[in-house]
Amino acid sequence: MEFELETRKRIYEQIKKSPGIHFRELERRLQVVVGNLQYHLQYLEKKNLITASNDEDYVRYFLTDRSLNENERKIISFLRRSGCRHILIQLLSNPKLNNKELAQAVGLSPSTISWNLNKLVEAGIIEREKTGRISRFTIVDPPTVAELLICYKESFLDTLVDGFIEMWEFKNSK
C-alpha cells in the first residue's frame, strides 16, 4: 500500500509539474512499467484527481481542479504532522493495529503514538475499537485519506517544523 501510494504520488506530482504530459513521456520519466502505470492512472482518474484528454496522437493528462471540503481540510492538516501522517499510512495498509503495533511500525515511542492517536480520534479521522484492555484503530474514511496522501506535498516549512519536533520529541524518530 505504501509503495502504491508513493508511485501514485510520483505520477500525480509529475502531471502537476508537466500538465498535458502524455503516457509514454510519463513512462519514460518515472520508469514505471506500462501495466502498472495504466493501473495507477486509471485509479487517479476514477478518484477524479486527474483527467485524460485525447488529442490526435496522444492521451494527455491534467490535474483536476479540486476544492477541498471541511473534512478534507481537516485531514490535510493532520497529514502535515509527520507522526500522524505515518500512523495514517500504516493504518491504510494494516487496519486495526493497536498502539504497540503502530509504535513498532512507525518507529516512534508509544507515548508519542498515543498522543497522536488521541488527536486523530478526537478529530474523527480514525476510530477506536476497544476489545478488553486493547484499543485497535481504523481509519473512518480510508479512500479520502488515500486520495489526500497522493495530493499532499510537504512544504519546506513543514520539513523544518517536523524535523524540529522529531529532534526534541521522539525517541526513535522515522
Added chain:
Amino acid sequence: MFIETDEIIQLMSSLLALFLFVISFLAYLRERRKKLFLLSAAFFVYSIMAFLDAGEIVFPSAGDYLEIWGSLLNFVVLALFFLSMITKESDENGI
C-alpha cells in the same frame, strides 16, 4: 559608528535564535506540547540575550547594566532547556 566583528556575530546569533524561535513556536502551535512551548521560550530569550550582548551597537552607554541582564537571561535560557527536558506529557485519554 564602527561595528566590531564579534558584535556582528552576536547579531547573527540573535537572528538565528529568532528563526529557531519561529520554528519551535510553529511546532508548539501544531502539537500543543508544553515541552515545545518551553523550548520556543528558551530560543526567544536566547535571541534577546544575543541581541543584548551585541547591545553596544544600539545602547553604547549601557555598559555593566547590559552585562547583568545578559547573565540573567543566560540563566533563564538554561533553566528553560532544563525544564523542557524534565517535562513529561500526559496521555489525555490513556490510549
